[in-house]
Amino acid sequence: MRTTLTDAAPSAARLTSSLRDIGYDFVSAVADLIDNSIAANATEVSVEIEFAGQDSAVYIADNGCGLTPRGMTEALRFGSRREYGLGDLGRYGLGLKTASLSQGRCLTLVSRPIERKRPLWHTLDLDLIAELDEWVIAENPRNSVIAKCEEILGDGNGTVVWEALDRVLPASGANGGWAKRRFEVLTSKTKNHLAMVFHRFLIGENGAPRISISVNGEKVAPWDPFVRDEPATQQLPPQQFELESATGVGMVELRRYILPGKRTFSSLDAFENAAGPLNWNRQQGLYVYRENRLVQWGSWGGTRGIDEHTKLARASLDFKSDLDEIFNINVAKMRVSVPAQLKQMLDRPVSELCILADRTYRRQNGDYPNDDADVNDRNNGEAPASGALAEVGLALKSAAIQSGQYDGFKRVMEVMRAQHAELARGLGF
Numbered sequence: 001m002r003t004t005l006t007d008a009a010p011s012a013a014r015l016t017s018s019l020r021d022i023g024y025d026f027v028s029a030v031a032d033l034i035d036n037s038i039a040a041n042a043t044e045v046s047v048e049i050e051f052a053g054q055d056s057a058v059y060i061a062d063n064g065c066g067l068t069p070r071g072m073t074e075a076l077r078f079g080s081r082r083e084y085g086l087g088d089l090g091r092y093g094l095g096l097k098t099a100s101l102s103q104g105r106c107l108t109l110v111s112r113p114i115e116r117k118r119p120l121w122h123t124l125d126l127d128l129i130a131e132l133d134e135w136v137i138a139e140n141p142r143n144s145v146i147a148k149c150e151e152i153l154g155d156g157n158g159t160v161v162w163e164a165l166d167r168v169l170p171a172s173g174a175n176g177g178w179a180k181r182r183f184e185v186l187t188s189k190t191k192n193h194l195a196m197v198f199h200r201f202l203i204g205e206n207g208a209p210r211i212s213i214s215v216n217g218e219k220v221a222p223w224d225p226f227v228r229d230e231p232a233t234q235q236l237p238p239q240q241f242e243l244e245s246a247t248g249v250g251m252v253e254l255r256r257y258i259l260p261g262k263r264t265f266s267s268l269d270a271f272e273n274a275a276g277p278l279n280w281n282r283q284q285g286l287y288v289y290r291e292n293r294l295v296q297w298g299s300w301g302g303t304r305g306i307d308e309h310t311k312l313a314r315a316s317l318d319f320k321s322d323l324d325e326i327f328n329i330n331v332a333k334m335r336v337s338v339p340a341q342l343k344q345m346l347d348r349p350v351s352e353l354c355i356l357a358d359r360t361y362r363r364q365n366g367d368y369p370n371d372d373a374d375v376n377d378r379n380n381g382e383a384p385a386s387g388a389l390a391e392v393g394l395a396l397k398s399a400a401i402q403s404g405q406y407d408g409f410k411r412v413m414e415v416m417r418a419q420h421a422e423l424a425r426g427l428g429f
């Protein structure tokens with residue numbers, strides 16, 4: 001018997017509308033477009049978030065390789081056809097469309113192909129797609145938005161514009177003060193977000209190509225989650241893990257840092273800046289980087305919970321696109337799941353980091369008063385446990401973790417506390 005095939009092409013109107021809700025917020029949508037600029041070898045990206053009531057628009061321009069006329073059509077196709085290599089920030093052929101349309105109903109791509117002086121533009125318009133129920137791209141007449149793009153483009157090659165920002169502006173009162181204020185807040189949030197997720201690119205470290213980003217004319221300065229320029233930041237030895245995937249073996253690298261407490265930061269400003277967008281407690285944890293681009297932070301990736309006492313602990317976890325599948329990277333590039341085999345490998349090094357960070361934190365809060373010279377003075381030199389003794393306690397704890405005997409060691413600490421209370425205190429048990 002022969003198989004009969006029936007056409008079941010998706011409804012363009014329904015699918016484009018559903019794809020608006022696959023998990024972007026404004027800042028992650030902007031970041032996804034900057035991934036494209038980086039992939040196009042741009043060294044400069046300028047983001048303009050322009051409030052003009054109903055006519056508000058967002059422009060993201062770069063000086064990357066630009067697009068050929070055919071490339072533009074392909075770029076606007078849901079599921080762009082192209083090959084990806086190791087090191088590519090793109091993966092799904094969707095980001096440009098899904099990120100842009102998650103914020104507005106109209107996306108225009110303006111590009112100056114190398115062989116042409118004047119730019120070309122194509123528009124993906126949800127209202128037109130809904131009306132025709134077809135996958136269409138429009139070539140609209142030149143208007144003031146295109147003129148503005150040409151101005152922003154300068155010597156650059158590509159600009160993306162979002163218009164009809166129905167997900168950003170309120171349904172009514174788009175011209176009001178509230179809407180204007182919202183744009184101001186979004187502008188500042190965008191700066192902070194880009195400073196964090198692209199911090200390695202803004203410096204050009206660890207093999208990431210150097211890029212400069214500006215938001216509404218202001219240059220974005222990198223925000224380093226590990227405050228490596230603070231003299232009191234401590235780094236533990238890096239560790240590497242091999243992970244098996246369907247295509248072979250990939251490497252993951254863990255780098256662990258204990259940030260200084262408030263009193264040992266070089267200045268109050270530096271301490272407050274290190275708190276980050278989510279603030280100290282929620283900025284602890286694993287910072288997961290895919291190809292140098294930060295994709296997840298704000299938790300321990302399922303290896304342990306957030307805890308006030310471990311808020312000075314932060315660690316970077318790096319993987320490359322060959323491990324995309326086992327990390328389950330989502331389309332918005334803002335969520336991964338740490339694979340179960342890796343969680344197990346991370347258990348011990350993360351516990352070790354957290355114990356050391358906990359200790360730094362308690363020291364700062366005076367929970368270990370005997371470590372402090374001023375308190376020792378107040379004790380009139382009466383046999384308090386010395387800092388060296390506390391270091392011995394710490395080394396014992398680390399050794400217990402490294403040998404896999406930490407549970408047994410916890411029982412030893414309990415006995416010590418019961419039978420030799422003072423010594424146990426000095427050791428930091």
Ligand SMILES: Nc1ncnc2c1ncn2[C@@H]1O[C@H](COP(=O)(O)OP(=O)(O)OP(=O)(O)O)[C@@H](O)[C@H]1O
Pocket residue numbers: 036037040062064065066067074075076080082089090091092093094095096097158331
């Ligand atoms: N700023 C740009 N400069 C040059 N080409 C671009 C630019 N933005 C997009 N493109 C082209 O358009 C294609 C589609 O982009 P899109 O973001 O939709 O998918 P992707 O980057 O390939 O994958 P992903 O869905 O993971 O982001 C890209 O593969 C690239 O060829």
Ligand SMILES: [Mg+2]
Pocket residue numbers: 032035036089090091094095096
């Ligand atoms: Mg992309």
